[in-house]
Amino acid sequence: xxxxxxxxxxxxxxxxxxxxxxxxxxxxxxxxxxxxxxxxxxxxxxxxxxxxxxxxxxxxxxxxxxxxxxxxxxxxxxxxxxxxxxxxxxxxxxxxxxxxxxxxxxxxxxxxxxxxxxxxxxxxxxxxxxxxxxxxxxxxxxxxxxxxxxxxxxxxxxxxxxxxxxxxxxxxxxxxxxxxxxxxxxxxxxxxxxxxxxxxxxxxxxxxxxxxxxxxxxxxxxxxxxxxxxxxxxxxxxxxxxxxxxxxxxxxxxxxxxxxxxxxxxxxxxxxxxx
Numbered sequence: 215x216x217x218x219x220x221x222x223x224x225x226x227x228x229x230x231x232x233x234x235x236x237x238x239x240x241x242x243x244x245x246x247x248x249x250x251x252x253x254x255x256x257x258x259x260x261x262x263x264x265x266x267x268x269x270x271x272x273x274x275x276x277x278x279x280x281x282x283x284x285x286x287x288x289x290x291x292x293x294x295x296x297x298x299x300x301x302x303x304x305x306x307x308x309x310x311x312x313x314x315x316x317x318x319x320x321x322x323x324x325x326x327x328x329x330x331x332x333x334x335x336x337x338x339x340x341x342x343x344x345x346x347x348x349x350x351x352x353x354x355x356x357x358x359x360x361x362x363x364x365x366x367x368x369x370x371x372x373x374x375x376x377x378x379x380x381x382x383x384x385x386x387x388x389x390x391x392x393x394x395x396x397x398x399x400x401x402x403x404x405x406x407x408x409x410x411x412x413x414x415x416x417x418x419x420x421x422x423x424x425x426x427x428x429x430x431x432x433x434x435x436x437x438x439x440x441x442x443x444x445x446x447x448x449x450x451x452x453x454x455x456x457x458x459x460x461x462x463x464x465x466x467x468x469x470x471x472x473x474x475x476x477x478x479x480x481x482x483x484x485x486x487x488x489x
Contacts, residue, residue: 215252220364220410221245221420232398236406245419248388248403248411254362255407270301277305280355280384280434280482285309290350293374295339296357300326306353307332314349316342340370347373351380356480359385359408368424372487379487381426384434387481389413391472392439402479414481426485433478439469 218225219242227244237252281302284290290311294303297315303326307313315326316335323334335342352371361367371381386402387393388411393400402411412420418428472478 217249217251219245219247219249221247221416221423232403234398234405239403239405239411242416245416246388246413247416250403250405250409250411252406254360254409273299273301274305277302280480281305281353281382284311284382287311287351287380290380291348292351292353293335293339293349294353294355296354296360297326297334298322298355300330300332302353302355303332304330340366344374347376347379349375349379351375351382354381354383354385356385358383359402359404359410359412362409364410364420365424368421368426372425375487377487377489381421381483381485381487383417383483383485384480385412387413387433387477387479389415389477390433390439390479390481391475391477392469392479394477412481414483417481417483421483421485425488427488428483428485430482430484432482433473433476434480434482435466435469435473436479439465439472439479 216225222242222244227242228240229243230238231241232239237250239248239250241248284306292306292311292313293316295316297303297317300315303313303315314333314335316339317323318338320336323336326332327334393402414431421428
């Protein structure tokens with residue numbers, strides 16, 4: 215399978231980094247972008263519904279940790295692409311924003327519409343008839359790394375955002391210290407589900423050449439970081455879990471340190487549209 219680097223716009227700098235049964239992960243020597251070269255699942259979206267009081271509570275804590283700062287903005291018209299369970303859209307709506315949900319999974323959107331009473335848009339966003347300069351902001355939470363043609367998507371987002379509109383994205387951080395330690399078994403690759411593994415430097419370049427100025431960045435702590443990754447090395451079925459106390463304590467301490475030095479598992483980027 216051939217694919218060019220969307221940052222450098224060429225395939226000539228790609229070298230094979232890791233081999234998997236499903237394909238290979240190649241890395242661009244020029245910008246350090248990792249690309250999965252192989253077929254991705256053809257299933258449309260992920261019909262995600264958080265079940266259980268404890269799990270829902272923990273999920274909401276994570277969402278507040280990642281996106282609570284958006285409440286500083288006053289009543290934005292937001293589009294969340296890849297809404298999944300709808301929990302993030304609900305939280306942003308409660309902050310006072312006018313939120314619309316987009317997904318390629320119809321079951322997810324029907325549940326969001328019924329449960330949270332939010333407007334939904336079904337289908338790939340670049341195929342929908344949305345007027346230019348409609349939204350104040352577009353939100354992605356662990357979706358952009360799944361996108362097969364990011365150049366097409368970001369051009370659509372640029373078109374439907376108002377002048378100085380905002381783009382809010384979280385995704386795995388290829389430059390995390392967790393990935394440096396774990397290597398091929400890093401959960402952020404999620405082969406074959408993630409097409410691209412971005413770092414701050416190459417994603418910033420990508421956005422800048424596509425009409426966005428990066429205005430805020432940070433990395434996040436994630437229990438899917440070192441605690442879960444450590445468990446991948448243990449074959450004993452009773453220990454091979456991210457809930458193992460040893461992995462939780464040791465992995466979490468290191469993951470917190472990684473965040474303090476700006477090399478956490480997950481990356482957040484806020485960018486602003488310019489003409």
